[in-house]
Amino acid sequence: MNLTFNELCDLLWIAAKETFTMVSWSLLAAILFGTIIGLFLYLTANRFFFKNKIINQIAGFIVNATRSIPFLILMVAVLPAGFYLVGTSIGPKAVIFPLAVAAIAFYARLAENAFSQVDNGVIEAAIASGASHYRIIIGILFPEAFAQLVRHATVTVISLIGYSAMAGIVGGGGIGDLAIRYGYQRYVTEVLIICIVILIIIVQVLQFLGDTFADHLDKHKH
Amino acid sequence: MINIPLIQVKNVSVTFQSKKQTIHAVKDVTFDVYEGDIFGIIGSSGAGKSTLVRTLNRLADPTSGEIDVNGVNIATLSGKALQNFRFKMGMIFQNFNLAASKTVYENIAFVLKAAGKKGEAVKSRVQELLTLVGLSDKADAYPAELSGGQKQRVGIARALANDAKILLCDEATSALDPQTTTAILELLKQLNRDFKLTIVLITHEIDVIKKICNRVAVMSNGKIVELNDTFALFSQPQQAFTQSFLNVDENTLLPDNIKNNVKGTLIRLRYIHENATQPILYQSAQLTHVEFNILHGFIEYFNDRALGNLVVELIGKPDNIQALIQLLKDHDVIIEDIS
Numbered sequence: 001m002n003l004t005f006n007e008l009c010d011l012l013w014i015a016a017k018e019t020f021t022m023v024s025w026s027l028l029a030a031i032l033f034g035t036i037i038g039l040f041l042y043l044t045a046n047r048f049f050f051k052n053k054i055i056n057q058i059a060g061f062i063v064n065a066t067r068s069i070p071f072l073i074l075m076v077a078v079l080p081a082g083f084y085l086v087g088t089s090i091g092p093k094a095v096i097f098p099l100a101v102a103a104i105a106f107y108a109r110l111a112e113n114a115f116s117q118v119d120n121g122v123i124e125a126a127i128a129s130g131a132s133h134y135r136i137i138i139g140i141l142f143p144e145a146f147a148q149l150v151r152h153a154t155v156t157v158i159s160l161i162g163y164s165a166m167a168g169i170v171g172g173g174g175i176g177d178l179a180i181r182y183g184y185q186r187y188v189t190e191v192l193i194i195c196i197v198i199l200i201i202i203v204q205v206l207q208f209l210g211d212t213f214a215d216h217l218d219k220h221k222h
Numbered sequence: 223m224i225n226i227p228l229i230q231v232k233n234v235s236v237t238f239q240s241k242k243q244t245i246h247a248v249k250d251v252t253f254d255v256y257e258g259d260i261f262g263i264i265g266s267s268g269a270g271k272s273t274l275v276r277t278l279n280r281l282a283d284p285t286s287g288e289i290d291v292n293g294v295n296i297a298t299l300s301g302k303a304l305q306n307f308r309f310k311m312g313m314i315f316q317n318f319n320l321a322a323s324k325t326v327y328e329n330i331a332f333v334l335k336a337a338g339k340k341g342e343a344v345k346s347r348v349q350e351l352l353t354l355v356g357l358s359d360k361a362d363a364y365p366a367e368l369s370g371g372q373k374q375r376v377g378i379a380r381a382l383a384n385d386a387k388i389l390l391c392d393e394a395t396s397a398l399d400p401q402t403t404t405a406i407l408e409l410l411k412q413l414n415r416d417f418k419l420t421i422v423l424i425t426h427e428i429d430v431i432k433k434i435c436n437r438v439a440v441m442s443n444g445k446i447v448e449l450n451d452t453f454a455l456f457s458q459p460q461q462a463f464t465q466s467f468l469n470v471d472e473n474t475l476l477p478d479n480i481k482n483n484v485k486g487t488l489i490r491l492r493y494i495h496e497n498a499t500q501p502i503l504y505q506s507a508q509l510t511h512v513e514f515n516i517l518h519g520f521i522e523y524f525n526d527r528a529l530g531n532l533v534v535e536l537i538g539k540p541d542n543i544q545a546l547i548q549l550l551k552d553h554d555v556i557i558e559d560i561s
Binding site (some may be wrong): 086097119121122124125126127128131132135139140143144146147213217221 | 280281304305307309310312313315317319320321323332333335336337352364365366367376377380381383390391467
């Protein structure tokens with residue numbers, strides 16, 4: 001089976017839009033909720049804030065449990081729940097929910113790590129200065145962790161592109177799905193190769209942008 | 223006028239529960255700090271001084287005992303009251319602990335805003351503080367662009383931002399070279415003099431104590447083993463631990479072969495007060511017909527007070543030597559036979 005150039009372009013364009021939809025929404029959810037959960041994990045583990053071993057371990061267990069499920073299995077397991085949220089269990093929209101769940105858990109751990117890399121001495125100095133916890137979190141913790149949060153968001157978005165390739169299982173579409181359907185199932189090797197090249201370019205560009213931004217934020221530190 | 227201590231530490235103990243054992247970091251410590259004091263706590267690492275100084279601003283809480291600051295039991299403070307209390311008690315650290323993502327200006331502005339200052343008030347106060355610590359041209363620099371001494375000056379400006387009356391120093395000069403240490407100590411002295419700033423500092427550096435503290439507590443294994451004013455502590459240490467820890471006589475230890483070849487009586491003289499600067503030894507030796515041979519010695523100055531330490535060999539008739547020693551004792555010279 002041969003595709004005309006125009007047909008190929010259409011297929012790629014649609015696939016790219018689907019990948020963008022899936023990855024951008026789930027990334028947004030990951031950054032939003034993952035940061036909050038990561039902050040929660042950090043605050044309940046740090047003696048300068050609200051150290052609570054039991055609550056921290058429960059929260060940590062939930063995050064780890066989510067992360068330990070392979071994405072393919074997580075996706076089919078949570079799709080029914082996603083059905084209630086987005087009204088469908090097929091297509092890119094349906095895949096956003098499982099992608100978001102996986103990405104939130106992934107980013108939560110990375111965000112916690114970014115916060116705990118902030119020098120405890122700087123936090124201690126802020127406490128000693130009489131600043132409130134809220135002010136320290138907003139005014140010290142976030143700015144100090146920001147570059148690292150950006151780096152971790154880059155890692156997350158690249159993992160998300162990988163996960164989104166599995167979305168084809170539930171008709172999610174996207175570039176990865178295109179590669180499987182045409183390149184693997186229909187033996188159109190050109191499509192497979194083009195998809196691989198596009199994915200490599202996207203990942204390289206994202207990595208470059210993420211690193212550049214993070215380095216810009218870090219430029220005063222060393 | 224009754225002089226009420228600004229800080230009263232009463233029978234404070236701090237214990238930590240680690241997985242396997244209970245650690246007694248501070249054991250039943252009691253001392254007072256008066257307004258205008260530069261109070262030093264010296265001890266080797268692990269002596270508990272870091273924990274002790276943190277109990278003063280509630281970064282650590284005592285397991286038992288009580289701390290009063292300005293007559294208020296600080297264990298009763300919480301929330302807004304604790305914040306207000308901390309605004310008036312600044313702290314500086316060995317590693318400076320400045321936020322790396324903030325400029326010098328932003329680091330200081332942060333604590334001013336934390337105390338509710340806004341807009342112009344923040345701006346002018348930051349400038350005032352930077353001028354005070356000699357960094358008025360560094361407002362827009364990031365900590366990474368500053369030297370250690372400059373970072374500590376920012377730390378001091380930040381600590382005093384909200385008109386702190388007390389400054390806690392946690393090994394504040396331990397990461398600095400000797401010249402920078404001297405400059406920072408001079409600044410602390412000046413702040414103490416000009417603003418009646420009360421300073422509580424912990425250190426393992428004997429020089430820091432000698433240079434600026436008026437009162438000192440020597441700490442070992444969580445306990446205060448000796449507490450006195452600085453001059454008295456160095457001139458007449460009461461405890462063996464203090465004597466060895468402060469290295470009081472180390473500078474005048476004689477090499478063994480010299481010591482073995484000494485024929486006369488070997489004594490150590492410790493001059494205190496103004497007699498350190500008088501020719502007492504020469505005059506007394508002439509009167510008693512004893513010859514002396516100086517083998518080692520130095521004079522140290524603590525602010526305006528001199529402390530002399532001499533090791534001499536006395537040659538003469540035993541009676542005359544006894545007479546000389548008595549004469550020196552009459553002049554308040556402390557004599558120790560070390561032959």
